[in-house]
Amino acid sequence: MDEVSVLAPATVSNVVCGFDCLGFALEEPHDELIMRKINERVIRIIHRDRFDLPTDPTNNVAGVALQAFMLAAEIDHGFEVEITKHIKPGSGIGSSAASACGAVVAANRLVGNKFAEPELVKFAMAGEMFASGSRHADNLAPCIFGGFTLVRSTDPLDIVELDFRPLFATVIHPQIEIKTSEARAILPQMVPFRDAVRNWSNLGAFVAGLAKGDYGLISRSFEDTIVEPVRKLLIPKFDDLKTASIANGALGGGISGSGPSVFMLSETKETATLVQQAMRAIYSQTGIDFNIHVARIHAKGVRFV
């Protein structure tokens, strides 16, 4: 096999009470990657989209991830990758993770699946490190494994695939820029012990609610009194979006990644569509351009086509 095509899904990380550990994969949008073996031991990147991303592999998320992969794979050939991104860079739904994961999963297939998923996450983490400057895997894990994942630890890497029942996300992407550095700078260095206890009680309950399919429990435990209060200030109308979504039946939601996208989860597609209408009504009055869509939480990560 000398060529393979994959779809790499968008992902939501920093899921409410699961800051820095909990993430999930969306059925759409996804990036498309076509990966080819080439004889030269180089990485060649071709973009088939409008985002004008770098093609120098040392300056490209997929390229950096592939470099880490090639170093470990000990192969005597290179790769050419054609990338068609549908996940807008900087939207907060794992655009760089999709590039990195799509590339390493595709390359792995072309070398006869030398590596297991957790190792692929490690290679992709090199790309994510390049893109964001920090070592995290909470978009990468759901992008590769699909569904809901919990990154218990990045060093050593320890990924938990969570059991879950059907859920639908409504995701709005306001066309504003939030610098990751700024979103990080406003995080507290210290948190009140009481808030920390409340947060881990909620995350424990959320994981149990997911596994049981107890939507009421999912909803009650969807609370973040630590990060959301400071980061929501960067997102116009955040409180209005949330209030209207819950009034329309959403279980809850929050900031996707470090924003600016905001997601809400619902038990059914019908509710998620009502939530979409409610969010759209609010944002239509802001004068800010936005995209909004509904997507099922997808059980699969990067998939072959």
Add this chain to the structure above:
Amino acid sequence: MDEVSVLAPATVSNVVCGFDCLGFALEEPHDELIMRKINERVIRIIHRDRFDLPTDPTNNVAGVALQAFMLAAEIDHGFEVEITKHIKPGSGIGSSAASACGAVVAANRLVGNKFAEPELVKFAMAGEMFASGSRHADNLAPCIFGGFTLVRSTDPLDIVELDFRPLFATVIHPQIEIKTSEARAILPQMVPFRDAVRNWSNLGAFVAGLAKGDYGLISRSFEDTIVEPVRKLLIPKFDDLKTASIANGALGGGISGSGPSVFMLSETKETATLVQQAMRAIYSQTGIDFNIHVARIHAKGVRFV
């Protein structure tokens, strides 16, 4: 029915990364309570043990819980309760919770099960409030529901029964006194954000590990970098107990409640018994009296006999 007998189990709370929310019920020891309807609208308490606890209902955990129960039950009779405690007060394995829960579960049966379990926890919480001065339910919830429970919130009360697979606890009770007030005073007011994230990642993973029966994951996520480092200083040889237990196959463990008891969990009774030997060898050299026993995590809470 005018008389009923119950067994109320010992419980472990503050389970490692689940500080202030996670608890479980032990198959033994348990307190025995015989509850009788009496015509007078009073509470009469009789002790059949060596602990010399107060018999004045306003000054007794079971009495205070029964008062709260009677106030809500709107009944025209009273209760006489005979208590034989086998769970030593102050040992850190839910002695007061057993008295309070045993009393309200038994009384509830005598009034035709007027109340559901969560309401019984609320009445018992009045007793626990009296005993400890703080509003918490993390011993009460497993004492009434059995198994592993997570108290997501005490106000409003929200108890999650966790799915779990067979587990065995080894519990050592050094005969030293730790004042709850002192154990509370040394808790940090603020915690580093990184430690908080690490803790909730661990608790989320622990809940998933319990449900999956993934003992490796249970073991890896059994980590507490926030409370244990300060509270373990109150317990002689804590680190030695833990190191030796893990070397003998324990999945991990920590301080039970606010101590002085220390528990370790194992996958099998055989391992828990090896752990017991290892703990005993360490404590035998301290000159401190101690009790030690092995008990299965019990799926049932207070039960009728």
